[in-house]
Amino acid sequence: MTIMIHPLLHLVATQPHLLAEHAQAYAELVAAEIGAVSTRWRRRALLGMVGLCCLVAAMALAGMAWMLWAVVPIAQMPAPWVLIVAPLVPVIVAAGCLLAARGGDDDGTFDSLRHQLKDDMAMLREVSVL
Numbered sequence: 001m002t003i004m005i006h007p008l009l010h011l012v013a014t015q016p017h018l019l020a021e022h023a024q025a026y027a028e029l030v031a032a033e034i035g036a037v038s039t040r041w042r043r044r045a046l047l048g049m050v051g052l053c054c055l056v057a058a059m060a061l062a063g064m065a066w067m068l069w070a071v072v073p074i075a076q077m078p079a080p081w082v083l084i085v086a087p088l089v090p091v092i093v094a095a096g097c098l099l100a101a102r103g104g105d106d107d108g109t110f111d112s113l114r115h116q117l118k119d120d121m122a123m124l125r126e127v128s129v130l
């Protein structure tokens with residue numbers, strides 16, 4: 001009477017170093033994916049903070065421009081257009097930063113890990129059928 005051992009158990013019993021190498025490859029794949037995700041999160045946080053600081057600066061400049069507009073007569077201002085342009089510059093920078101922080105594709109997060117797991121499961125099912 002012969003006992004059939006599952007091929008995976010046979011592989012683990014005869015060549016455990018292959019399983020260890022496979023687990024190490026998974027660990028490296030997870031580390032790479034986590035590194036990529038944390039880099040995206042850091043970039044988004046930095047862009048969001050720069051955008052928020054620019055919005056605060058724009059509000060301060062707009063408040064000062066409004067006060068100057070109310071106090072100084074327009075006929076005596078050498079360049080009244082500066083009162084409008086000065087707050088617009090940080091608003092434009094803030095809009096660019098906030099749009100860049102919002103953009104980006106997170107759909108690809110851990111895709112390579114999912115594909116690897118799917119491939120391994122398909123291989124295990126194929127070996128189980130044999």
